[in-house]
Amino acid sequence: MELPSQYNAKDVEDKIYKLWEESGFFNPDNLPINKIRNSKLKIRNFCIIMPPANANGNLHAGHALVMTIEDIMTRYKRMRGFKTLWLPGLDHAGFETQVVYEKKLEKEGRSRFQIEPEQLYKEIFEFTENNKKNIKNHVKKMGASCDWSREKFTLDKDIIKVVYETFEKLKKDKLVYRGKKIINWCPKHQTSLSDLETSDTEKTDKFYYLKYGPFTIATARPETKFGDKYVVMHPKDKRYKDYTHGQKIELEWINGKITATIIKDEAIDIDFGTGVMTITPWHDATDFEIAERHNLDKEQIIDFYGKLLPIAEEFSGMKILEARAKIIEKLQSKGLVEKIEENYKHIVKTCYKCNSLIEPQIKEQWFLKMKPLAAPAIKAIEKNQIKFIPSHYKKIAMHWLKNIIDWNISRQIVWGIPIPGDEEGQVFDTWFSSGQWPYATLKTTGKNDFKTFFPTDVMETGGDIIFFWVSRMIMLSLYTTKKIPFKNVYLHGMVLDAKGQKMSKSKGNVINPLELAEKYGADALRMGLVVGNTPGTSLPLDENKIKGYRNFANKIWNASRFVLQQTAEVSLRGGSEATDVAIQSNRLPRRSAPRNDRLTKKDKRILNDFKKQAKEITKDMDNYRFYSAAEKIYHYFWHTFCDKIIEDSKKGEVSQATLLEILTDCLKILHPFMPFITEEIYQQLPPPAGGKKQKCLMIEKWIL
């Protein structure tokens, strides 16, 4: 067969993916392993649950990395004879998706608040349905060998059923409660957020020193101060030893005379400012805690849209910033402003999506009691039942679990799983459902998968969601199934641009992985993503690097072309006759080639050396050192096989059989990394004599 002198990924990839899909071998039930392994040999299972991609956009570089690493693991284990399942899925991604959709609405001049909830839900549902199709195609472009017959979506009816069962169980065990507690409120998105969904932003504001009776208090937020009727100081502060806890004082405040109560509490920092502050329990987490401790009144000053309530009297209905200036004017006219510090730098909480200032509010919400849920997780991790790769993530996870606080799981958006039996418009935090993903998926495939594959083998995901997702999966799984959800956690770093900068739309340095795959081939992109990428560290993605692996693909192509031309009639143990035919039908080798059934010392040395390399690489694969395995096989193939062995074969020093054997084995090792090109070449290899070729390289046996 004539092969072109350049490898053209575009002509090959879709065709090969179709071949795999039609073979049915993505589905573990169809793997020949089930027929070969009889009762004497235990069937070994291997399972990865794909982190469900958010159904609200396209595949980005981070996804491409996930697909690459997980596909490498999956293909490797499949070739090692494991009954291998990689279960794909998509996430409705509650708040994230709603934010994306709201931006779309904004562009169309519409607003979520003008649309009936049912209609909005329907629209977002259609939006995600479209995205799901796109993402699925993108995942296929990357070569992912996942079992599409088991694909899941977080809003599938059976998944929701599992989520509800867990919620009911939590309720029964009194681990979930409704509480009027202080929560993070985003005034733009009109929902509460968990503590993980806020960011810290440094802000420069004016800092006001106000006279509060005999005290001076300092604040950056005078607009919250209307209801302040408690003045707090440290019990050990000698400056205020003459004041006693509970003592009442009369004083002139923003809108006239008020009665204030002295509170002594250790939360006060003696050295900060004057050591005295007034509290606003409705709009500040620390103040809320002080109020809880002393059973103090709490009053709402600002509404959920960021406007002052009637308690502010003449300022009622004003927006925060407008009110702030006017209040200070009034206080100044009353002589209650001692001084104003101009450039006061402080950290404020913002919504991690829109950067709006978070307004803490007291609101009735659903909370999960986390301490009892965290305890078994801490125990399991301590006992190393779950292995972290890289290992230092163990410490990070433990630190968080040991300092865990209750989790607000209710959101006031339409896009999500409704919280049952609650008021309208309340849905679960999306992580409450994805936190159950490993068992929710395996329990709902309609097969015996939970029994077969749970706990799963590897959870591979980004290190940045170790708290959001990984830790919560461990806790919820131990709670619901009494089992850990996975034995290993492999955490990759972030994909950065070529200069090592974080990709962002505003910087305009976002790399689209599909464009790179289109230009250089998915195999080249995969190599570019995996070589030099140690777990846990971020990876700068350089187009030149991918170009280099495109060249490598071409090298593989041409080396294979050469070997196939040389050995057209030779099989691995084809006998001397076949070799002679090969010699006559080709220009090379010039001198008498060694008979391939009688290997020379050089052949043996080459084969032994290869075996050594293969062993090293296998060890790397078993220890999740894919960066190292990929580099080794790259180096071996190019600089040993091509530059030395093939060159020596031209001089007649290496037999054709050896060439073919090493080529075949190299293709096997390369397959998990570069599945398309290796499969394409495998399809054209002659079958080994006395043996049969498999339908695809994908299910060939690993070299050892």
Next chain:
RNA sequence: GGACGAGUAGCUCAAUGGUCAGAGCACUGCAUUCACAUUGCAGGGGUUACAGGUUCGAAUCCUGUCCCGUCCACCA
């Protein structure tokens, strides 16, 4: 403030206490009908951040210092 990580060739990274610290990219010189120019051959490039210590032996272990990064918690 706390936690975690990193500092090795121009760049990105390996090196599991044990040869002369290695790869890829980049760079320099040479080669060109040869499977492949998306190529081949040859080459330059290192005080492993710094200072001590442990050891027969340290990039690796310990202590300290200096930078860099990430995360968490925060002062009204």
